Amino acid sequence: MSQTIATPPTVRLDSDVVGKPISRPEGPAKVSGAAKYAAEFSVTGPLWYGYVVSSPIAKGKITKIYADEVLAIPGVQQVFSHENVPSLAWFDRAYKDDVAPGGSPFRPLHEPEIMFSQQPVALVVADTFELARYAASVLRIDYDVAEFNTNLEVAAPKAFDAPKGKTGFVPPPKPKGDVEQAYADAPHKVAGEYVHHAQHHNPMEMFGTTVDWLGDGKKMKIYDKTQGAPNVQQYIAKIFGLSKEEARIISKFTGGGFGSGLRPQYQVFMAVLAALELEHSVRVVMDRSQMFSMGHRPHTVQDIRLASDDQGYLQAMEHNALAETSQFEDETETVVNWSGILYKVPNSQFDYKLTKIDVNTPADMRAPGAATGSFAIESAIDELSYKAGRDPLDFRLLNYTYTDPTENKPFSSKRLDDCYHEGAKRFGWDQRNPEPRSMRDENGLLVGWGVAAGCWDASMQKAAAKAVLAADGHLTVSSATNDQGAGTYVIMTQMAAQTLGLPLAQVTFELGDTEMPEAPVQGGSWTANSVGAAVKDACQAVGKKLLKLAQKMDDSPLAGVDFEDVQFADGHIRANEDISRSVAIADILAASGEAKIEAEGKAGPNPINMLKYSMHSHNAVFVEVKVDEDLGTIHVTRVVDAVAAGRIMNPKTARSQVLGGVVWGIGMALMEEAYLNNDLGRYVNHNYAEYHIPVNADIKKIDVIFVEEEDDIASPIGVKGVGEIGMLGVAAAVANAVYHATGKRVRELPLTIDKLL
């Protein structure tokens, strides 16, 4: 690092704000209802409403749409379907978004064929929302039904190796040693099949798009719910043959995404289609049942074999996974690799396969692949620790690895050991009676304590940002990134304020508009480091211009000082060697006569570091459950989640990310399952009442520990990201705690009453 801007925590100044628990600047807008989400923006002129009609069948063909009947209703403007959609882009590549998996993307309203239940088949547009919904409800459609299969087990014989190509997907590690022999020879061994079913993201805000038809050629302002405005723009622009000026995407607030908003969803296609065809402003919002028509965490079956020697050292590891995908795309996740990264084992082999069933393409969902793999491997490790007669925590420490065994590379940093130690201390793990069924609370409930670990990529993507310092001293930094609740607004404000040594009140960060410099979709825990580094770069570029201007001032105290030898602090540029040699930024601006000083910055992955190092965040989770054996009910009463994810830019919002991750883990462990009825080929619990997620009463005490790492290899700003890591290990720790409480090992999620009784 060439710049010597003070790096916390060594120096504390008023403007030294990275690492402090700052409240979100957009907080007041969110708590007062002023924050506008996609379906809430006003448009110029009247607004029409579109309502989506979904297929009731899983496979077949539309034979007739009785559009005339609803078009006869006064106020209904149009019914869009494959029968009247104009010819659009022809090749698959036009429909490929930045994070599309391999295959042929779904094209809404393109042809009469039905490929999955709840496939959108028509859009009814009317003067009011009430009328559009009513008209959609009475639209008659005839279908020819074809035979289908939505059962993973039936499709299992046709499994194939997961193809490469999707962003972030890493194929399984190469085999090592001789697993068969080592497994046969080992004194302690476990083998098990681990299963979870489809899970849906279900962000609170339903997918919606408001298109403001500006009436000047094909110009539109497209307010969309997404995790990445630029990804939506390139998708829409390619399909409809629009320029970037015509298809401007705006996404200021995103009411949760968790992966569901990585790829453009069909409501944005439909809203733009209707606006272009009718030359009118249109709003399309999905309903909650339609939130189950988009991607989901794929139903996955994993087989694990593990073996250890007498002392508990791992000798063999086999981890195989089979996941569902759609007939038309190959959604791939990194599922089995994490097992190889977490543990040192001389003989190992891994496999990851897909098989096609008649559902929509699954999608990345919070900690995709890792949440899946972590449940299985951390359950199996726990089981083997009992067989080997070791404490589950000791067993993990015994098999700890200081290098990444899958790639034979050092970690850029790894303090998982400290996560184990600090987490155990806080949880009181040394008070644990190792015997299952040995602990009870004052009411006679069985008490179980479980532990598990997790691992996630610390990866960077290309990102850009722009910084504008106005003559009045206010700094505005912008990037077309996203804030689905992760805290992008606040941490980027902190990064900008810190880099130029300005008070927070003098800094505004803006995001979610394709007129801003491009940033990647918000996912993979890469926003903080990628966009953060771009923001820093842009602000430093402004800083360099400021220094030059300062040096042009009469008798400048900074004359002859290099940029590397100055610091920006408390509204001043100061020489490192002698901080009394200082010029106020306000004075520089006044003396320069410039209306504004602006610069762009960018950041991206460092290929050399990627070749030399394995870069990951880690966590250790400790869980207490209480089980009522008579009723089979399980309550998670206490969680400690210790996270090592590099530098924490804002412990307040980072803690919230980890708290949320724990809640997700509890949901995955105990509640979440989209029931796929194989006779109907349809998720039958497609609403919030029957697809259970944790409520307030389900969540008791959660402690978060950040074990900070100094790591300028994983990212130039030392950040690894916390969006996914907090969730990892939670589901396994719950299952392990349930085993400790009850002596029952459940390998299928969710851990519902029926599996325990």
Add this chain to the structure above:
Amino acid sequence: MSLHFIQEPLDKAAPHVVPTQAVTLNVNGEDHTIQIAPWTSLLDALREYLDLTGTKKGCDHGQCGACTVLVDGKRINSCLALATVYQGKKIETIEGLGAEDNLSPLQQAFVDHDAFQCGYCTPGQICSAQGLINEGRCKTEDEVREHMSGNLCRCGAYTNILSAVMEVLHDGQVVVDNGTLVTIPAQPTQSSSVN
């Protein structure tokens, strides 16, 4: 195999739908008259006709609580309420509790405790918490957790929502931090000193 499948409509498409009617709603102390279909929900009346979009739609089925508003001080799911039924009642929405530059104590506590992430369930959480405080029967953490369980938060901000509500419930006398945050400082590691 090929079956002929007809989707059964909910109703025969009517050539004429029931005409709209004038409905007067008292929202945040002001009367508003709008022309709406009789089956318009209070939620849609607020969002689509009065541009009071602080009240959120999360499910439209009374399952998530995002649409919670106060009617004569009591919390209701506005998605399950027909607007026309609420004429003559005092409706209070998140916009009425406090503005961006003049937050209510509850709104401020939500900001201070980081009791939200994406912010979408937040107005409903706050209106529900205000209703809970008005009801006056919850005192303990467990009671508040239970009586705030009609409001889903997919970001999982429950811990901080509880802290914020408890602080206001006890008038700032008790500051609850259910769950603590510890930061273990960075130690220079072997690998990070390589560069």
